[in-house]
Amino acid sequence: MPALPLNQHELAEAAQLKQLFIEWQHARRSQGLPASQEAAANQMEFGQSALNQYLNGKIPLNIDVAIKFSKLLGVPISAFSTALAAHADDYAAAKDAMAMAQSRENDFRLVGRRITIDADQDEYIPIKKVSLTLRAGVMGFEASQEDQTDTTINLPRRFIEKNDLVPQCLLAISVKGDSMWPLMIEGDVVVINIADTKPINNELYAVNFDGEAVVKQLVRDGREWYLSSMNPDPAYHRRACRGGECIIVGRVVRQEARTLMNRV
Known part of the structure; x- marks a missing residue:
């Protein structure tokens, strides 16, 4: 398209x-x-x-x-x-977060590869909850906060440290559709790491697929990469992920707490 x-x-x-x-x-x-x-x-x-x-x-x-x-x-x-x-300030900060973490000693200390948040900070770290605006074939994106009453989620500080994550590189987004059912359904919230765009077989990613933000499992078959859905319905068939029509936005690192009603 x-x-x-x-x-x-x-x-x-x-x-x-x-x-x-x-x-x-x-x-x-x-x-x-x-x-x-x-x-x-x-x-x-x-x-x-x-x-x-x-x-x-x-x-x-x-x-x-x-x-x-x-x-x-x-x-x-x-x-x-x-x-x-x-949007430029937030986006530039996110893209340069690792470099910023090394220079801003008041905010972070590097211990080996791990980033440790200062002890006087809270046990939970706020992460922005956003909607992604994408364009087909364009690497960049805009992250906007449409619901001003629910603009952040709180991640445990221990989780961020344990997984060597940088808070400025994390965004929370809502899942759209039921292609990832039963693992995820419409409205579920996942956290993505926009600093991690290297494809890994069977991992979950937020992807710019021809201008649409989707959460899919990335699967390698031979020399090709595919976007795969969890839903067994044939309507959710896998799609080839190649070139400018399939751009990884970030790796899914966490799924927030969810209700189990109407899932099984």
Whole structure:
């Protein structure tokens, strides 16, 4: 399925970004510095074709790309995208959490590979409960908190330490549908680790499957990876996981307490 066309708001953001890029080019040329799209793409570490598509509103911006444009142009993300700016701080912190943990000694101490939370912190650590906004073929994502009355869940500090997890890399999401029944049903809450995207046979992952957030078991068969459901109904057949249509968002590390009524 091809990616959806950009909406009017996204097109306006692309136009603003292009104007800022043109101004950046003029400033670079006046200083005798490389200012071509090729030079910019090299600095941002992606192809010139992708750069051109972002500037001309052919593919949507995501937070990873917005951060790179912000660094290149020397402007805040809000200068071209207020929507992405609202999420950039949390997302950047999550992606860089391991590096942050090593430098922020007031928050964490490293003991070997394990991260130990300071003794004066609570026994339970709050983890954000979010909804994921994904786009087909796009690596980044947005995490929004729609229900302001239920924005976090509390994980035992012992669980985080025992499993060498970093709190900033953990997100809680709700399961959609019944494809993972009886292990999970609609509305169950799982915790994912967005720092762990390496595929492991038979483990559970949150996946961007063609723009849809799904929780599935990742199964290897020969040289191919597949998204597998627990539900034996033939309607929930496995699907090949390859290329840009199947992007791992994070590994499921915990399923929260649940009611057992109507499950067996």
